[in-house]
Amino acid sequence: MKLRPLADRVxxxxxxxxxxxxxxxxxxxxxxxxxxxxxxxxxxxxxMDDDGDRLPMNVKVGxxxxxxxxSGQTVKVDGEELLxxxxxxxxxxxEK
Amino acid sequence: MKLRPLADRVxxxxxxxxxxxxxxxxxxxxxxxxxxxxxxxxxxxxxMDDDGDRLPMNVKVGxxxxxxxxSGQTVKVDGEELLxxxxxxxxxxxEK
Amino acid sequence: MKLRPLADRVxxxxxxxxxxxxxxxxxxxxxxxxxxxxxxxxxxxxxMDDDGDRLPMNVKVGxxxxxxxxSGQTVKVDGEELLxxxxxxxxxxxEK
Amino acid sequence: MKLRPLADRVxxxxxxxxxxxxxxxxxxxxxxxxxxxxxxxxxxxxxMDDDGDRLPMNVKVGxxxxxxxxSGQTVKVDGEELLxxxxxxxxxxxEK
Amino acid sequence: MKLRPLADRVxxxxxxxxxxxxxxxxxxxxxxxxxxxxxxxxxxxxxMDDDGDRLPMNVKVGxxxxxxxxSGQTVKVDGEELLxxxxxxxxxxxEK
Amino acid sequence: MKLRPLADRVxxxxxxxxxxxxxxxxxxxxxxxxxxxxxxxxxxxxxMDDDGDRLPMNVKVGxxxxxxxxSGQTVKVDGEELLxxxxxxxxxxxEK
Amino acid sequence: MKLRPLADRVxxxxxxxxxxxxxxxxxxxxxxxxxxxxxxxxxxxxxMDDDGDRLPMNVKVGxxxxxxxxSGQTVKVDGEELLxxxxxxxxxxxEK
Numbered sequence: 001m002k003l004r005p006l007a008d009r010v011x012x013x014x015x016x017x018x019x020x021x022x023x024x025x026x027x028x029x030x031x032x033x034x035x036x037x038x039x040x041x042x043x044x045x046x047x048m049d050d051d052g053d054r055l056p057m058n059v060k061v062g063x064x065x066x067x068x069x070x071s072g073q074t075v076k077v078d079g080e081e082l083l084x085x086x087x088x089x090x091x092x093x094x095e096k
Numbered sequence: 097m098k099l100r101p102l103a104d105r106v107x108x109x110x111x112x113x114x115x116x117x118x119x120x121x122x123x124x125x126x127x128x129x130x131x132x133x134x135x136x137x138x139x140x141x142x143x144m145d146d147d148g149d150r151l152p153m154n155v156k157v158g159x160x161x162x163x164x165x166x167s168g169q170t171v172k173v174d175g176e177e178l179l180x181x182x183x184x185x186x187x188x189x190x191e192k
Numbered sequence: 193m194k195l196r197p198l199a200d201r202v203x204x205x206x207x208x209x210x211x212x213x214x215x216x217x218x219x220x221x222x223x224x225x226x227x228x229x230x231x232x233x234x235x236x237x238x239x240m241d242d243d244g245d246r247l248p249m250n251v252k253v254g255x256x257x258x259x260x261x262x263s264g265q266t267v268k269v270d271g272e273e274l275l276x277x278x279x280x281x282x283x284x285x286x287e288k
Numbered sequence: 289m290k291l292r293p294l295a296d297r298v299x300x301x302x303x304x305x306x307x308x309x310x311x312x313x314x315x316x317x318x319x320x321x322x323x324x325x326x327x328x329x330x331x332x333x334x335x336m337d338d339d340g341d342r343l344p345m346n347v348k349v350g351x352x353x354x355x356x357x358x359s360g361q362t363v364k365v366d367g368e369e370l371l372x373x374x375x376x377x378x379x380x381x382x383e384k
Numbered sequence: 385m386k387l388r389p390l391a392d393r394v395x396x397x398x399x400x401x402x403x404x405x406x407x408x409x410x411x412x413x414x415x416x417x418x419x420x421x422x423x424x425x426x427x428x429x430x431x432m433d434d435d436g437d438r439l440p441m442n443v444k445v446g447x448x449x450x451x452x453x454x455s456g457q458t459v460k461v462d463g464e465e466l467l468x469x470x471x472x473x474x475x476x477x478x479e480k
Numbered sequence: 481m482k483l484r485p486l487a488d489r490v491x492x493x494x495x496x497x498x499x500x501x502x503x504x505x506x507x508x509x510x511x512x513x514x515x516x517x518x519x520x521x522x523x524x525x526x527x528m529d530d531d532g533d534r535l536p537m538n539v540k541v542g543x544x545x546x547x548x549x550x551s552g553q554t555v556k557v558d559g560e561e562l563l564x565x566x567x568x569x570x571x572x573x574x575e576k
Numbered sequence: 577m578k579l580r581p582l583a584d585r586v587x588x589x590x591x592x593x594x595x596x597x598x599x600x601x602x603x604x605x606x607x608x609x610x611x612x613x614x615x616x617x618x619x620x621x622x623x624m625d626d627d628g629d630r631l632p633m634n635v636k637v638g639x640x641x642x643x644x645x646x647s648g649q650t651v652k653v654d655g656e657e658l659l660x661x662x663x664x665x666x667x668x669x670x671e672k
Contacts, residue, residue: 003162003188006154011188036651042188045154049626050145052152056628058582058621066579066660068649073164075132075187084162084187091651091660092579092587092618099258099284102250107284138284141250146241148248169260171228171283180258180283195354195380198346203380234380237346242337244344265356267324267379276354276379291450291476294442299476330476333442338433340440361452363420363475372450372475387546387572390538395572426572429538434529436536457548459516459571468546468571483642483668486634491668522668525634530625532632553644555612555667564642564667 001078005044010059010090012038012072012083036069037094038083057087064094097174101140106155106186108134108168108179133162133190134179153183160190193270197236202251202282204230204264204275229258229286230275249279256286289366293332298347298378300326300360300371324357325382326371345375352382385462389428394443394474396422396456396467420453421478422467441471448478481558485524490539490570492518492552492563516549517574518563537567544574577654581620586635586666588614588648588659612645613670614659633663640670 003011015037040063046054059065072085099107111133136159142150155161168181195203207229232255238246251257264277291299303325328351334342347353360373387395399421424447430438443449456469483491495517520543526534539545552565579587591613616639622630635641648661 002191004191005188006186007184009187044188048151048154050151052149053628055624055626058624066651066653073187075162077162077190088583090582091585091649092581092620094653095578095580098287100287101284102282103280105283140284144247144250146247148245169283171258173258173286194383196383197380198378199376201379236380240343240346242343244341265379267354269354269382290479292479293476294474295472297475332476336439336442338439340437361475363450365450365478386575388575389572390570391568393571428572432535432538434535436533457571459546461546461574482671484671485668486666487664489667524668528631528634530631532629553667555642557642557670 003042003077003082005042005084007044008047008055008057008087009044009084010040010057010065010087011042012065012067012085013041013080014038014083015064037064037066039064041082044087059087059090059093064096066091066094099138099173099178101138101180103140104143104151104153104183105140105180106136106153106161106183107138108161108163108181109137109176110134110179111160132165133160135160137178140183155183155186155189160192162187162190195234195269195274197234197276199236200239200247200249200279201236201276202232202249202257202279203234204257204259204277205233205272206230206275207256228261229256231256233274236279251279251282251285256288258283258286291330291365291370293330293372295332296335296343296345296375297332297372298328298345298353298375299330300353300355300373301329301368302326302371303352325352325354327352329370332375347375347378347381352384354379354382387426387461387466389426389468391428392431392439392441392471393428393468394424394441394449394471395426396449396451396469397425397464398422398467399448421448421450423448425466428471443471443474443477448480450475450478483522483557483562485522485564487524488527488535488537488567489524489564490520490537490545490567491522492545492547492565493521493560494518494563495544517544517546519544521562524567539567539570539573544576546571546574579618579653579658581618581660583620584623584631584633584663585620585660586616586633586641586663587618588641588643588661589617589656590614590659591640613640613642615640617658620663635663635666635669640672642667642670 005011015035040059040061043057043059043061046057048054067090071089072083075082075084101107111131136155136157139153139155139157142153144150163186167185168179171178171180197203207227232251232253235249235251235253238249240246259282263281264275267274267276293299303323328347328349331345331347331349334345336342355378359377360371363370363372389395399419424443424445427441427443427445430441432438451474455473456467459466459468485491495515520539520541523537523539523541526537528534547570551569552563555562555564581587591611616635616637619633619635619637622633624630643666647665648659651658651660
């Protein structure tokens with residue numbers, strides 16, 4: 001099953017805390033806290049402006065992104081928990 | 097009876113949980129939770145901009161769509177419970 | 193007495209539950225629940241944009257429309273309870 | 289004393305319940321409820337758009353109008369209680 | 385000391401209740417209620433639009449204006465209590 | 481240390497109550513109430529519009545300004561308590 | 577690991593209180609209060625307008641900036657606590 005996001009939405013898979021520690025990131029206050037990084041699995045075509053044109057997206061599939069702890073909405077697809085958010089909920093691309 | 101949605105609204109029929117499990121989707125935390133996928137039964141002509149032009153819709157009748165648990169409003173038509181939502185409440189098209 | 197709605201407003205007469213059951217619609221959870229369909233009695237000239245032009249209305253007198261349970265405001269005219277709502281509160285036109 | 293409303297405001301004098309019953313209108317649930325019809329006493333020049341042009345008003349002095357129970361703000365002028373509201377708070381013109 | 389209001393603000397001096405009763409206005413429910421009329425002491429240059437142009441003001445120094453009971457913010461200047469409000473908080477000009 | 485405000489922000493130093501009384505201003509209800517006048521220490525370059533142009537500012541360094549009791553945010557710079565606010569939070573320029 | 581902020585976001589590293597006192601800044605009421613100055617570590621490309629153009633950013637990497645106590649969202653990257661905020665959350669650039 002494949003998801004094709006609409007407008008300026010992206011589908012994000014949260015990175016596991018383990019993965020994150022390996023790359024040097026520490027989630028401090030609460031060991032159970034959900035990581036605030038993920039990988040982009042799918043990218044929408046961009047928001048449509050009033051002339052019917054699309055504003056280009058600034059992230060692409062495979063980007064590692066940083067987002068707010070409470071950003072996005074959780075969906076379960078093929079047994080996997082994913083996040084759906086708007087591009088504007090993304091803070092930054094994490095470059096390796 | 098046929099529904100002709102106005103503006104950028106769509107009429108969605110929720111997929112049953114059974115159907116969803118068959119296609120590999122699991123709704124985890126709560127067995128009674130309503131599925132967050134559905135099939136589009138009718139599509140409005142698009143939102144009208146200030147010049148009276150319509151912005152094109154990005155979904156079509158028959159599309160399987162993913163949406164938020166609390167999206168849309170429920171209506172009963174011919175004994176069937178349907179959802180009315182705006183296109184912007186749709187997260188993604190699920191491609192098979 | 194005749195009502196001439198302003199801007200993008202419509203005057204709607206709710207259909208009685210009886211009428212609705214006859215056409216196959218069931219309002220399930222609560223027998224006393226108000227029907228969410230009605231007939232349009234009057235249509236405004238459309239919202240005026242910033243250039244003073246009117247955006248065309250997409251419904252007409254006589255249309256059977258579907259709307260939200262809590263849409264519109266109730267007024268009593270000549271002893272009859274009517275609903276005033278904006279076109280954008282209408283979900284769909286019900287075609288017979 | 290004369291009031292010259294600003295922008296898209298109108299000055300409305302509520303019709304007395306007696307007047308309304310005479311013309312066939314009934315305010316049902318609560319005999320003490322304030323009538324939701326009135327007569328327009330003064331009309332502003334229209335809202336100014338960003339170019340300094342005025343959008344034309346769609347009601348005129350003498351029009352009988354229908355409005356929401358909680359629309360407008362009450363002012364007392366020369367001992368008479370009047371309502372100040374924006375044109376957009378008016379639902380419809382009542383034609384005789 | 386002179387006040388030069390910014391943008392679309394006006395400085396208003398509330399009329400005393402005495403003055404108002406003399407001109408026939410009655411503030412009914414509460415003798416201590418603050419009057420909702422005042423005289424304009426100073427007028428700003430108008431709101432600046434996105435092109436840096438000013439939208440003209442529709443009131444002038446000396447105008448007697450009607451406003452909402454809770455409009456504006458109180459300031460004390462040279463021992464005198466004045467009201468600062470935006471032009472859009474003014475309901476009407478009272479013509480004598 | 482010098483502050484260069486961004487966009488349409490200004491840095492304001494509140495006038496002491498003493499200064500204000502000397503110029504005839506009285507803060508009545510509460511002797512401990514903070515004065516609502518200040519002097520502008522720094523002015524931003526103006527808000528940028530959608531074309532990247534700046535809207536001109538209407539106040540300048542040294543202006544004595546009137547603002548709301550709860551306007552702005554307090555910062556401490558070099559031991560001095562200052563206010564940061566947007567130009568739109570300023571009511572008027574006080575001319576001597 | 578490097579962060580590439582999206583749109584008009586900046587990544588800020590809060591200055592320690594010690595650093596701040598050295599440069600003459602005092603955070604008074606509460607010794608444990610978080611400093612409201614920081615250094616910009618990364619700057620986004622600017623907000624995209626409706627034509628797909630970017631509005632230029634007004635701060636650059638290395639700028640010392642002043643912001644509100646509650647501005648931004650905290651993220652931990654490589655063990656370091658950073659702030660993500662929009663440029664509009666920045667009050668001023670502190671010039672040395």
